[in-house]
Amino acid sequence: MLIIFGGLPGSGKTTIARALAERLNAVHVRVDTIEQAIRASGIADDAGPAGYIVAYGIAGDNLTLGRTVIADSVNSLRITRSAWLSVAQAAGVTAAEVEVICSDKAEHRNRVETRLTDVEGLVKPTWQETSERAYDEWHDAIVIDTAWKTVDAVLDELVSRLKSAPPNA
Template sequence: MLIIICGLPGSGKTTAAKMISKHYSAVHLSSDIIRKQNLQKPQYSDEEKEKVYTEMAEQVEKNLKNGKNVVADATFYKAKQRDRFLALAEKAGTKGFVVICSLPESEIRKRIGKREKGPSDADFEVYLKLKKEFEPIAGRYLEINVWGKHNILEKISEFIGE
């Protein structure tokens, strides 16, 4: 099974992804960590983003082929990125799900402002840029809000048909 966790910077993707991957004994792949491992000073250029998504796709494919559940944690702001990863799940003969994390912009601004040194370098400027570029999600998806952490796993289980 592949669960794609998408959303804007500061929306709680990593918080949700960690919780979900632990619950489902899944491999958690984070674009923030992959970016840090591959790029010294990320500029969030289109070329850099493509490099990160390509590396993540390779890791997703490898883990799915080995029969592991995977949680892929990235903005996935382009429809083609989400479609590419869903195709990997289909190719591996497993199900793929899209979950979008959302929070009010005022809360996202606070969360980004409070970030300590961590894997994500995305500041509020990056958030605003990606907000403009975020393409609508087609097909079936689940929207979650990390403020309601207590029922995220319940919503996910219901969504994936457990």
């Protein structure tokens, strides 16, 4: 299965994606890490679409090995979400889309403004950049709200909803 995460920076998607990958013994593919590695290589200052394209390849390889893959990126554009679905289709596996939100704007802003980077050299977006980001509406996604919930509570809800979600292949 390919579980496609998305959501604005600071919504909690990487925290939840990592915890879900650990719980399911799944592969965690994080576009931020890939994009920063591209920048750090000196090949390009701007990773552009390369980070997503590399992530699609890594995910596809792991899916064909029979591994569950957690795809972790902002996925703010419909085109990237469609590409992820194509990766699942090419590998012959089901896919689930998960939009992570933080409905409490003050909490969301606090997270964006106070979180530290865990990827060397990665500069996190500001609250203004986050709030002004182009963000296409999601359709047919499982929406998970992380505002004022523990990681375990969010995981329990998400696993339950993934089990009952209709397959998307």
